[in-house]
Amino acid sequence: MTLSVEDRLDISELLALHGHLVDNDELDRLGELFTDDIVYETSNLGHGELRGLAAFRDMARARAGKPGAPVGHHVSNIVLTEAGDGRVHARSKGIGVGADGESGSVTYEDVIVRGERGWRICRRRITLHFTPAGAPDTEGAGK
Template identity: 90%
Template sequence: MTLSVEDRLDISELLALHGHLVDNDELDRLDELFTDDVVYETSNLGHGEVHGLAAFRDMARARAGKPGAPVGHHVTNIVLTEAGDGRVHARSKGIGAGPDGECGSVTYEDVIVRGERGWRISRRKIFLHFTPAAAPETEESGR
């Protein structure tokens, strides 16, 4: 499979949609973003792995409005790699803005599949960055 320009644009818009839906509390529309059997891994954030769209909705609802929960999710630096079998690997950066103005940075690693309803994320793994990549290992950084 060769990704067309249209596929690349559709996938980039799909990745951007996450912030709009989550930040606007439109969790009932998450089927526009994820497959029904999505695996959403947030172990690096301390939340473990969630299986299925309903479980992801429950997790998102439980986290909404809690201290430390971002009020803005912004995606950037999207890199797409064809993976065969109708799958695409996407790597992107995320910036989360908190209600107090504090920001955090994550890397999203996604497996995206094309189905009857178009492109959807079937697996997402999130890595929260605690320290700069070149920082020396310290007890506080956990690296």
């Protein structure tokens, strides 16, 4: 499979949609973003692995409005790699901004599939960056 320019634009918009839906509390629209059987890996954030769209919605609702929950999710630096079998690997950077102005950086690693409803994320792994690359982890937070 060769990704067309249209596919690349559609996938980039899909990745951007996450922040809009989560930040606007439009969790009932998450089926526009994820497959029903999404595997959402957040062990690095302390939440473990979630399986299924309902589990992701439950986690997002439970975190909404809690201290430390981002009020803004922003995606950038999208790199797409064809993986065959109608799959695309996407790697992107995310910036989360809290109500107090504090921000954090993550890497999203996604597997995206094309189905009857268009492109959807079927697997996402989030890695929160605690220290700059190459810096010693003096607080042990990145372990």
